[in-house]
Structure formats: C-alpha cells, structure tokens
Amino acid sequence: MTLAWLKIMAVVGQPTWEVVTVADRASASLESRWYVAVAYMIVALVAVAAMVVALGMGLIYGERKIAAHFQCRMGPMRVGYHGILQSVADTIKLLLKEDIVPARADRVLHLLAPFLTLVVTILILGVIPYSPLMQLADVSIGVLYLTALSGLSVLGLLLGGWSSNNKWSLLGGMRAAAQVISYEITATLALLVVTMFSGTLTLSGIVQSQAQGWWVWRAHGVGVLSMALFIVAATAEINRTPFDIPEGESELTGGFHTEYSGLRFAFFFLAEFINMFVVSAITVTLFLGGWMPFRIGDWESFNNLMGLIPPSLWFFGKSAVMVFVMMWFRWTFPRMRVDQLMRLEWKILLPLGFCNLVVAAVVILSKWYFFPV
Amino acid sequence: MSVTVRTLDELLTPPTAADSPLSTQEYFVNMGPQHPIAHGSLRIILLLDGETIRKVIPVPGYVHRGIEKMCEHMSYRKIITLTDRMDYLSALMNNWAVARTVEKAAGIETNSRIETIRTLMAELQRIQSHALWWGVLGMDLGAFTAFLYSFRDREIIGEIFEETIGARLTMNYIQPGGLMFDILPDFAQKVKKLLAYMRPMINEYDTLLSGNAILQERLRNVGILPAKDAVALGCTGPVVRASGVPYDLRKVEPYGVYDKAEFDVVVGTKGDCWDRYYVRMEEMRQSIRIIEQLIDNIPEGQYMVTKYNARLKLPKGRFYGQLETARGVLGVFIYSDGNGDTPYRMHFRSPNFNNLWAVTQIAPGWRIADYIAIQSSLDLVIPDIDR
Numbered sequence: 001m002t003l004a005w006l007k008i009m010a011v012v013g014q015p016t017w018e019v020v021t022v023a024d025r026a027s028a029s030l031e032s033r034w035y036v037a038v039a040y041m042i043v044a045l046v047a048v049a050a051m052v053v054a055l056g057m058g059l060i061y062g063e064r065k066i067a068a069h070f071q072c073r074m075g076p077m078r079v080g081y082h083g084i085l086q087s088v089a090d091t092i093k094l095l096l097k098e099d100i101v102p103a104r105a106d107r108v109l110h111l112l113a114p115f116l117t118l119v120v121t122i123l124i125l126g127v128i129p130y131s132p133l134m135q136l137a138d139v140s141i142g143v144l145y146l147t148a149l150s151g152l153s154v155l156g157l158l159l160g161g162w163s164s165n166n167k168w169s170l171l172g173g174m175r176a177a178a179q180v181i182s183y184e185i186t187a188t189l190a191l192l193v194v195t196m197f198s199g200t201l202t203l204s205g206i207v208q209s210q211a212q213g214w215w216v217w218r219a220h221g222v223g224v225l226s227m228a229l230f231i232v233a234a235t236a237e238i239n240r241t242p243f244d245i246p247e248g249e250s251e252l253t254g255g256f257h258t259e260y261s262g263l264r265f266a267f268f269f270l271a272e273f274i275n276m277f278v279v280s281a282i283t284v285t286l287f288l289g290g291w292m293p294f295r296i297g298d299w300e301s302f303n304n305l306m307g308l309i310p311p312s313l314w315f316f317g318k319s320a321v322m323v324f325v326m327m328w329f330r331w332t333f334p335r336m337r338v339d340q341l342m343r344l345e346w347k348i349l350l351p352l353g354f355c356n357l358v359v360a361a362v363v364i365l366s367k368w369y370f371f372p373v
Numbered sequence: 374m375s376v377t378v379r380t381l382d383e384l385l386t387p388p389t390a391a392d393s394p395l396s397t398q399e400y401f402v403n404m405g406p407q408h409p410i411a412h413g414s415l416r417i418i419l420l421l422d423g424e425t426i427r428k429v430i431p432v433p434g435y436v437h438r439g440i441e442k443m444c445e446h447m448s449y450r451k452i453i454t455l456t457d458r459m460d461y462l463s464a465l466m467n468n469w470a471v472a473r474t475v476e477k478a479a480g481i482e483t484n485s486r487i488e489t490i491r492t493l494m495a496e497l498q499r500i501q502s503h504a505l506w507w508g509v510l511g512m513d514l515g516a517f518t519a520f521l522y523s524f525r526d527r528e529i530i531g532e533i534f535e536e537t538i539g540a541r542l543t544m545n546y547i548q549p550g551g552l553m554f555d556i557l558p559d560f561a562q563k564v565k566k567l568l569a570y571m572r573p574m575i576n577e578y579d580t581l582l583s584g585n586a587i588l589q590e591r592l593r594n595v596g597i598l599p600a601k602d603a604v605a606l607g608c609t610g611p612v613v614r615a616s617g618v619p620y621d622l623r624k625v626e627p628y629g630v631y632d633k634a635e636f637d638v639v640v641g642t643k644g645d646c647w648d649r650y651y652v653r654m655e656e657m658r659q660s661i662r663i664i665e666q667l668i669d670n671i672p673e674g675q676y677m678v679t680k681y682n683a684r685l686k687l688p689k690g691r692f693y694g695q696l697e698t699a700r701g702v703l704g705v706f707i708y709s710d711g712n713g714d715t716p717y718r719m720h721f722r723s724p725n726f727n728n729l730w731a732v733t734q735i736a737p738g739w740r741i742a743d744y745i746a747i748q749s750s751l752d753l754v755i756p757d758i759d760r
Contacts, residue, residue: 067517067518070518071517071518071521071522072521072522072525073521167400167402168402171424171741241515241516242515242587244515245742248515248742249409249515250409250410250512250513250514250515250745251409251410251741251742251745252741253408253409331517331518332516332518332581333515333516333585333587334511334514334515334516334582334585334587334588334591335514335515335516335587335742336587336590336591337590337591337740337742337743338424338740338742339740340587340590340591
C-alpha cells in the first residue's frame with residue numbers, strides 16, 4: 001500500500017500547472033479546422049449557461065439549508081430528498097408567474113435592468129480560472145476587466161430602481177448606486193496589492209504566482225488586510241447583509257426589485273446569488289491560491305498528497321468556504337444604516353486601503369516577503 | 374387648553390415644488406398599511422427629504438374592530454374574550470386588567486392562590502412578549518436569525534400556556550372572580566425547567582445581537598425620547614422607563630402578589646433606542662426573578678371564588694382599573710348604569726396608542742432606517758392601537 005502511494009507520488013511529482021484555456025484551443029484550431037473552433041465556442045456557451053443554472057439553484061438551495069440550520073430549523077424538506085429539488089420547483093413557479101410591469105413604468109428600462117445585471121455576472125464567469133484546463137478566456141487585463149464589469153453591475157440596479165415608478169424602488173436604486181460605486185474603490189485598492197505582488201494582471205498568471213504560497217499570508221500582514229478589505233468591500237458590492245441596504249426588505253420592502261415579479265425577479269435573484277460565487281471565486285483566485293493545492297514548505301509527502309486532489313476541486317472547495325462565510329455573515333449580522341455604511345467606506349476602509357497599498361509597495365521594493373517571487 | 378383639529382387632508386398638503394433643478398423637494402411616502410414595519414396594518418405617512426424624515430403622521434385605524442362598542446353588548450365574562458384580541462402578546466394581562474376592574478367594582482375578593490397564579494402567568498407572558506419583541510427587532514434591523522431564535526423559545530412558554538389554558542395566543546384564562554381552569558400538578562416543575570432553560574438563552578440573545586457592533590451603532594443615541602416628552606405623551610411601560618422615569622405599576626401600586634416578590638424596576642438613562650432595548654432585555658431577567666420567587670409556594674385554595682356561570686352585576690358608577698402589561702399601562706374604564714350585566718360604556722386606555730405617538734416626537738431628523746429602529750424599539754402591537 002505504502003509502495004503504491006509512493007509510486008503515485010513519484011508520477012505526480014511537481015506539477016507544472018500549465019494553463020490552456022478554451023479560447024486558446026479554439027484559436028489554435030481556427031486556422032486548420034474552423035468547425036472545431038466553432039464547437040469549442042458552443043461548448044463554452046453551453047458550459048456558462050449550465051454553470052449559471054447549476055450555481056443559481058445550488059446556491060439558493062445551499063443558502064436556504066444553511067440558513068435553516070443556523071436558525072434551528074430544517075429548511076426545505078418536501079420536494080425530493082431533503083428538498084434538493086426545491087430550487088427546481090421554485091424555478092418552474094417563477095417561470096409560470098405573471099410578469100407584471102407597474103403602470104406608468106418605463107417598460108424598456110424595466111425589462112432591461114435584470115438582463116443587464118445578469119449579463120455582467122455571466123461575463124465575469126467567463127474569465128475565472130476554475131482549473132488549469134477549465135478557463136474560457138484568459139484576458140490579458142484580467143483584474144482590470146473584473147473591476148470594470150463590477151462597476152457596470154450598478155447600472156442594472158439603478159435602472160431597476162428608476163424604471164419601476166415607485167418611491168421605495170427609487171430609494172433602493174439610489175442607495176445601490178452610492179454603495180456600489182463607493183465600495184468599488186476599496187475593492188480595487190485591495191486587488192491592486194495582489195497585482196503588485198504578482199506583477200501580472202492575468203488571472204491565471206496571478207494563480208500561478210502563488211505556487212509557492214498563497215498571497216494572503218505570503219505578503220505578511222498586507223495580504224491579510226487586503227483580503228479582509230476585499231471581502232468587506234465585495235460583500236457590500238453584491239448587496240449582501242450587513243450591507244443589503246439597497247434591498248432593505250424591512251425598510252424599503254425590497255428596494256430596487258420591489259416591483260419585479262416572475263422571471264425578471266428571478267434574474268435579479270439569480271444574479272445576486274451567482275455574484276456571491278463570483279466574489280468568492282475572485283477572492284480565492286487572488287488571495288487563496290486559486291486552483292493551487294495547499295502546500296506546506298518542504299513537507300514533500302504532504303505536498304504530494306495535496307497535489308493528488310484535482311485543481312478544480314481545490315478551486316470549488318475554497319470558493320465554497322468563502323460562500324459559506326458570506327452566508328454566515330448574512331445570517332448573523334443586522335443591517336447597517338446608509339450613512340454608517342458611507343462612513344465605514346470613506347473614513348475607515350478607504351484610508352486603510354491606501355495605507356495598505358503604500359505598505360505593500362514598500363514591502364515589494366524592499367523584497368521583504370517570504371519565498372522568492 | 375385648546376385643541377386644534379386638523380384633518381389628514383390638511384396635513385398632507387403637497388410640499389412646495391423645487392424652484393430650480395438643483396434644489397431638492399420634500400415628498401410624502403406611505404409606510405404601510407402594507408409594509409414589513411407595519412407589523413400588521415399601521416399606516417405611517419412620512420414626509421421625506423431624501424432619506425431624512427421631516428414629519429411623521431401615524432394613521433391608525435386599519436385594524437379597528439370596534440371592541441369597545443362590542444363590549445357594550447357583552448357580559449363582563451364575555452368581554453374577556455375580546456381583550457386578548459387587542460394586545461395579543463399580553464393577552465393574559467389584558468384579561469387580568471378587565472377582571473381586576475370588574476372584581477374591584479363588584480367587590481369580589483379573590484384568594485392568594487388565584488393572585489399568585491395570575492402573577493406567574495402574567496410574568497411568563499411578559500417574558501414571551503419581550504422575547505418576541507427581541508426577535509422582531511432583530512428582523513427589522515436585518516438580523517433574521519434572531520427572529521427564529523426567539524420563536525423557538527417562545528414556543529416552550531406557549532406549550533405551558535397551551536397545557537394549562539388550551540390556547541396559545543388568544544387566551545381567555547383570567548376571569549372576574551378567578552381563573553378558568555386550575556393549573557396542572559406539574560405546572561411548577563415545567564415552569565422551573567423553562568426558567569433553567571431561559572436564563573442562559575437570554576444570555577445567548579445578548580451574544581447574538583446585543584454585543585454586535587452594528588446593532589449598537591443602529592440603536593445607540595438614535596431616537597432619543599426625553600423623560601419630559603415621554604411623560605407628556607403618556608408613554609408607559611418600557612418606553613417611559615427607558616427615558617429614566619421609574620414608573621412601573623407593579624411597584625407603584627402593587628397588584629397581584631407583586632408586593633411579595635423582590636424585583637427591580639429597570640430604568641434607562643437617556644431614552645434612546647438602546648435604552649429601550651436594554652430595559653426590555655433586563656425586564657426578562659427580572660420576570661424570571663419574580664417567577665423564581667413565587668413558583669415554589671403557590672398557596673392552596675380554590676381557583677374560582679364566584680360561581681362559574683354567575684351573572685356579574687356592577688353597581689351604577691364609573692370604574693377604572695389599570696395594570697402593567699408588557700407594553701405599559703393598560704387602563705380599563707367601565708361606565709355601568711347599574712342594570713343588566715353589560716357595561717353602558719367601556720374604554721380601554723391602551724399603552725400602544727400612546728407609545729405610537731412618540732414617533733412623531735422622536736423620528737423627525739432621523740433616516741428611514743432609523744425610523745425602523747425607533748418603531749421597533751417602541752414595541753407596538755397594532756391591533757391594540759386600533760382596538
């Protein structure tokens with residue numbers, strides 16, 4: 001038995017982590033066999049669509065179950081074994097529901113808002129490195145792309161709040177705009193720290209730069225702080241408790257999505273849940289080594305053992321932990337107030353983020369971090 | 374003292390239009406009757422400037438069932454069945470308020486067993502009511518877990534009530550002249566088990582919500598109700614005590630067997646939302662203290678001193694009785710014309726009605742989110758406002 005393990009480890013050895021994206025494969029075969037490239041594109045589209053559906057349903061089910069167990073109850077139990085088909089039933093219900101547009105609402109914008117929100121989310125899903133072989137496109141401006149798209153996501157919320165012809169929705173939309181734009185800054189400052197350490201903007205490049213250790217601890221306190229900043233800012237950007245002010249169900253009765261029903265509401269809802277995964281995935285990619293296995297210094301056999309676990313499992317496992325942390329926030333914390341939220345951003349997080357950036361620059365210039373980069 | 378009457382139409386005069394594209398305009402917004410904070414159907418009209426509240430106009434009346442009018446056609450025993458529909462979270466205390474007034478007017482002397490059981494039940498209900506308030510406050514502030522924690526613990530008290538009384542929410546237990554049923558033999562044991570469970574649970578409530586930095590930010594120094602205003606508005610119960618006025622009928626004019634039990638009147642210092650929160654949390658502990666002192670020696674005796682179906686006739690006159698419910702002073706005014714077993718007129722001075730108007734004093738200047746905290750900290754039960 002021991003011998004067999006040793007053999008496997010010898011074969012696995014030190015993996016090389018070479019990244020081949022779907023886009024790479026498609027463009028490689030574009031010259032000779034164009035139909036293969038087309039096939040790759042279709043596969044990519046289907047994969048993203050499947051991902052959206054699976055993630056949406058899975059996360060909603062997970063959230064309901066986790067919330068239930070936090071709250072000493074069972075959660076969905078009736079549809080399927082332990083309610084696993086509950087999300088399917090809910091989807092069908094939402095599909096069949098009447099699609100109501102309020103009187104004197106701006107019909108076009110009202111229709112557009114949920115789509116915009118979901119499209120942004122899907123565009124981000126395309127660049128996340130799930131594993132060395134599972135990445136649709138490796139954009140050379142990866143981090144910038146993420147920042148730009150998450151800035152775009154506020155449009156959907158604002159439009160939804162504006163077009164509904166409802167004062168509560170408008171208040172929610174305005175709150176969303178103020179909040180997302182403010183917290184964008186802190187999130188970007190936190191991302192910049194990692195970009196500086198790894199010296200690249202591509203997401204797969206950032207993951208590969210963490211082969212010797214994850215940025216969260218490899219960059220001393222700077223990494224921990226920037227990860228904390230990023231998690232706080234990201235939670236605010238995706239409007240989850242304690243920052244779910246744009247929705248504020250007990251204040252604004254749902255905020256920007258008060259007037260949405262049926263499938264349009266489902267799109268908002270879907271986008272919100274997938275955003276949670278997206279944010280976790282970005283945190284994992286930048287700070288927790290992406291699909292890199294967990295390694296401890298020169299513990300050869302331990303590292304080999306960890307290397308046996310496929311990278312995609314590592315990625316989704318880490319993301320699941322981050323998603324769980326976000327759900328944990330939601331079911332523990334009360335909601336903040338608008339002005340408190342702004343104070344937190346502009347008076348605490350933003351100065352911290354800038355200081356962190358400067359310290360990170362000093363650390364990098366003085367080559368003060370663990371392990372060679 | 375002159376009273377100016379203004380209609381809702383006059384209050385809702387449209388705010389002046391913005392005179393330039395850059396200046397802002399105040400606007401009205403309806404909070405309720407269908408709104409999560411309405412907790413039933415209470416309509417609040419807010420005059421807002423952006424998110425800041427300029428004026429609050431409460432419009433009660435959406436759950437008006439004419440209970441006081443119905444009382445005129447009901448015998449004093451039957452009135453009890455209406456009282457628990459007013460403030461359904463202190464149903465037993467409402468029962469007791471009517472029973473006590475009628476007993477006082479009819480000259481019925483109850484024995485100490487009845488009074489002890491009444492006191493115990495009222496305190497159990499106070500814990501239940503405050504626990505629910507805690508959960509709802511959490512839910513209003515966005516911490517949903519608190520809501521289910523409190524419901525989990527309320528359930529245990531509800532089971533004790535169900536065993537003894539047969540109902541869980543609208544309980545008709547305390548009757549003029551005694552109680553509907555005697556307590557079960559294992560009542561004391563069950564209550565003691567509950568107390569042993571509840572004490573650490575209140576500490577758990579503290580660890581889940583009270584110590585939370587966000588909750589403290591949301592409640593501290595928000596919605597300050599000065600003692601003078603609180604008294605002038607007729608606020609009672611935890612609301613007035615949080616403003617620093619130690620007015621608790623259980624101490625001021627003891628009824629039941631409250632004079633036999635030792636407990637503290639919890640008062641706040643400032644009158645902000647946090648004080649109102651703190652006062653209620655401490656009152657739960659004080660209620661546990663009262664029950665602990667009384668539960669071991671419930672005196673023997675009858676549970677009903679009058680005949681079960683006796684027609685109660687009150688002499689001609691006006692009678693007023695009051696007691697401290699979970700929300701404040703519930704006053705019962707009976708105007709009897711001396712013939713028949715129904716009152717000629719009946720009026721309830723409900724604590725929630727007076728507490729509600731505190732929002733008109735304290736909410737202006739705060740934001741919408743603070744309004745939620747303020748109204749939640751007042752612990753309003755809407756059916757009691759409208760009756």
